[in-house]
Amino acid sequence: MPPKAVHKAVLSTVDVARLFNVTETTVKRWADEGTLKCQKTPGGHRKFQIRNVVEFAEVNHFEPTGALTLPGEDQTNGALRVAILERDFQTLVHTFVEKALSPDRSDLRLLFSYLYEHRIALWEIYDLVLKPGMAEIGERWMRGEISIAQEHRASYETLDALAKLQSEILMKLPTGHSILFACLDEEVHEIGLRCAAYLFEAEGWQTHYLGARTPVDSICEAMHDLHPDVVAISVTTPLAPEDLLRQLSRVGDVAHNAGTRLLIGGSGVPAAMRQAPWHDGVMDSGRALLTFIEQWTAERRAQSPARG
Numbered sequence: 001m002p003p004k005a006v007h008k009a010v011l012s013t014v015d016v017a018r019l020f021n022v023t024e025t026t027v028k029r030w031a032d033e034g035t036l037k038c039q040k041t042p043g044g045h046r047k048f049q050i051r052n053v054v055e056f057a058e059v060n061h062f063e064p065t066g067a068l069t070l071p072g073e074d075q076t077n078g079a080l081r082v083a084i085l086e087r088d089f090q091t092l093v094h095t096f097v098e099k100a101l102s103p104d105r106s107d108l109r110l111l112f113s114y115l116y117e118h119r120i121a122l123w124e125i126y127d128l129v130l131k132p133g134m135a136e137i138g139e140r141w142m143r144g145e146i147s148i149a150q151e152h153r154a155s156y157e158t159l160d161a162l163a164k165l166q167s168e169i170l171m172k173l174p175t176g177h178s179i180l181f182a183c184l185d186e187e188v189h190e191i192g193l194r195c196a197a198y199l200f201e202a203e204g205w206q207t208h209y210l211g212a213r214t215p216v217d218s219i220c221e222a223m224h225d226l227h228p229d230v231v232a233i234s235v236t237t238p239l240a241p242e243d244l245l246r247q248l249s250r251v252g253d254v255a256h257n258a259g260t261r262l263l264i265g266g267s268g269v270p271a272a273m274r275q276a277p278w279h280d281g282v283m284d285s286g287r288a289l290l291t292f293i294e295q296w297t298a299e300r301r302a303q304s305p306a307r308g
């Protein structure tokens, strides 16, 4: 289990780079110029005393907004580390479920930070840990092994922990593209929508988030006011198929008239809707979303090669 307190008095180059959201090369340059005091180990690695890093941040007005490599890494429970190294997602899912149901809220937050710090990509956390983990929690609830209260708490702790993780990740530079996110009026499930929004944000997109239970009229109004490049709707609990079709195709029509693309995601999109002409793609994973972004970027490059 990840430890709960920061014990590191000495930071590595990687730690400092993450702390200030800069590259390791930048940190090495600061150290070599003497602006950031460091000691070198016999092996030539730079080590930074916390007090020197704090002083450096104060003098240069740098805000340490990034995340440290998870504190006390050395004492971390071996099983989790081995699971990460071996990319044993079954164990990671199991650990997620345990932490999500733990009464200590910091457990889940630390777990997400820990996974990310150890090179488990954001989309992998969402698709390969969170999604199967939440499905497991749903099954436990259906089997009567956990209460409604526990399921609700796990959901809201998850949303909080995802927000905390988002504040720690490295974001790409702004792309100038924007996207609007919403769930339809009757939809309370919004964790998947959150994941999609965070992934776009991490890729440098400006995101507008309307959240769960948004009336279709309000989604259309927001498209009119905000002019997003893309609108994304997440569907988990299917409405009566004709209602879902009516609501989504309305969003699609309004979007296309405004030159906005419509993406639909989530586990509740009926298979029959995948080929409909009024949307620009149905996606059931964060990985698929990244492919969309890659294609979008390639198309934009092809349209205006000079801007790159």
Ligand code: B12
Pocket (backbone or CB within 6 Å): 126, 127, 128, 130, 131, 134, 135, 136, 137, 138, 139, 142, 151, 152, 155, 156, 186, 187, 188, 189, 190, 191, 192, 193, 195, 196, 232, 233, 234, 235, 236, 237, 238, 263, 264, 265, 266, 267, 268, 283, 284, 285, 286, 288, 289
């Ligand atoms: C958490 C949860 C809740 C929470 C929601 C909290 C919240 N704020 O979101 C609460 C407790 C409130 C809830 C309530 C209900 N729930 Co519920 N819930 C779940 C549960 C356990 C997990 C869902 C989840 O968050 N998954 C994690 C996310 C990350 O996965 P995801 O949504 O699939 O998203 C991923 C992809 O699909 C994709 N994605 C999703 N959206 C988008 C969008 C875009 C644009 C893109 C690109 C990608 C993308 O990316 C994500 C990452 O991989 C599921 C169980 C399950 N098997 O999923 C049941 C489940 C969804 N719930 C279910 C039901 C029935 C309900 C209730 C109707 C129960 C009831 N009788 O009251 C109510 C809903 C009431 C209502 N008015 O609608 C059923 C739905 C069955 C069905 N298909 O109809 C499920 C499947 C449980 C079950 N097996 O019966 N629920």
